[in-house]
Amino acid sequence: MERIEIDTARGKERVPPGQYLVGDRWPILTYGTTPTFDPQSWDFTITGLVENPLRFTWDEWNELPTVAVKADMHCVTSWSKLDNVWSGVHAEHLLDMAEPKPEAKFFSAICDGGYTTNVPVEELYEEDAIFATHHNGEPLEAGHGAPMRLVIPRLYAWKSAKWLRGLEFLAEDKPGFWEENGYHNYGDPWQEQRYSFSF
Numbered sequence: 001m002e003r004i005e006i007d008t009a010r011g012k013e014r015v016p017p018g019q020y021l022v023g024d025r026w027p028i029l030t031y032g033t034t035p036t037f038d039p040q041s042w043d044f045t046i047t048g049l050v051e052n053p054l055r056f057t058w059d060e061w062n063e064l065p066t067v068a069v070k071a072d073m074h075c076v077t078s079w080s081k082l083d084n085v086w087s088g089v090h091a092e093h094l095l096d097m098a099e100p101k102p103e104a105k106f107f108s109a110i111c112d113g114g115y116t117t118n119v120p121v122e123e124l125y126e127e128d129a130i131f132a133t134h135h136n137g138e139p140l141e142a143g144h145g146a147p148m149r150l151v152i153p154r155l156y157a158w159k160s161a162k163w164l165r166g167l168e169f170l171a172e173d174k175p176g177f178w179e180e181n182g183y184h185n186y187g188d189p190w191q192e193q194r195y196s197f198s199f
């Protein structure tokens with residue numbers, strides 16, 4: 001397995017402003033219930049503004065090459081968990097397959113259970129963006145997004161969609177679940193872009 005180790009600190013402090021460390025603990029933050037995974041009916045689709053729309057069954061997904069990325073995780077509710085080793089399919093690899101069109105500026109991540117989140121396409125080209133099936137060498141637990149989740153370590157973790165089932169590439173931004181409910185549209189932890197309103 002190719003191993004990519006990212007310097008998430010990017011020459012700066014390790015913990016963004018207003019965050020505390022959870023150590024070895026890993027909280028589960030879910031709105032709603034945890035979906036059940038059925039390997040027979042599971043699929044993952046890439047739709048919208050791409051040259052090659054894609055659909056993978058669970059067996060097909062497991063044929064793809066994998067990488068490992070080491071990255072920190074920052075939740076908007078103020079906990080951070082450092083040094084997570086995520087493994088799975090490198091986002092860049094999937095982009096090479098799907099070939100987003102030039103007019104695709106955003107994507108919507110669509111999850112089992114209806115959760116969605118919106119992210120600019122360029123974030124998927126960052127080298128630490130990954131479609132993860134494993135965390136610290138173990139398959140993801142159900143509560144953490146099994147069988148597969150998106151991980152975008154540079155943004156607050158609500159953008160790291162669990163139980164991911166689809167990406168839709170879009171010309172216009174389309175606020176997702178939390179973005180419609182008061183969270184910041186972009187969510188950079190280093191800028192403390194937590195909410196879309198000010199107190």
Ligand SMILES: Nc1nc2c(c(=O)[nH]1)N[C@H]1C(S)=C(S)[C@@H](COP(=O)(O)O)O[C@H]1N2
Nearest residue numbers: 028029030031075111115144157158160162
């Ligand atoms: N499908 C889905 N993905 C989700 C969420 C959710 O409720 N549903 N919660 C988000 C939030 S707010 C955070 S902080 C992280 C938490 O991931 P964890 O539960 O594995 O720690 O998942 C994100 N992805």
Ligand SMILES: [Mo]
Nearest residue numbers: 029075076158
């Ligand atoms: Mo969160």
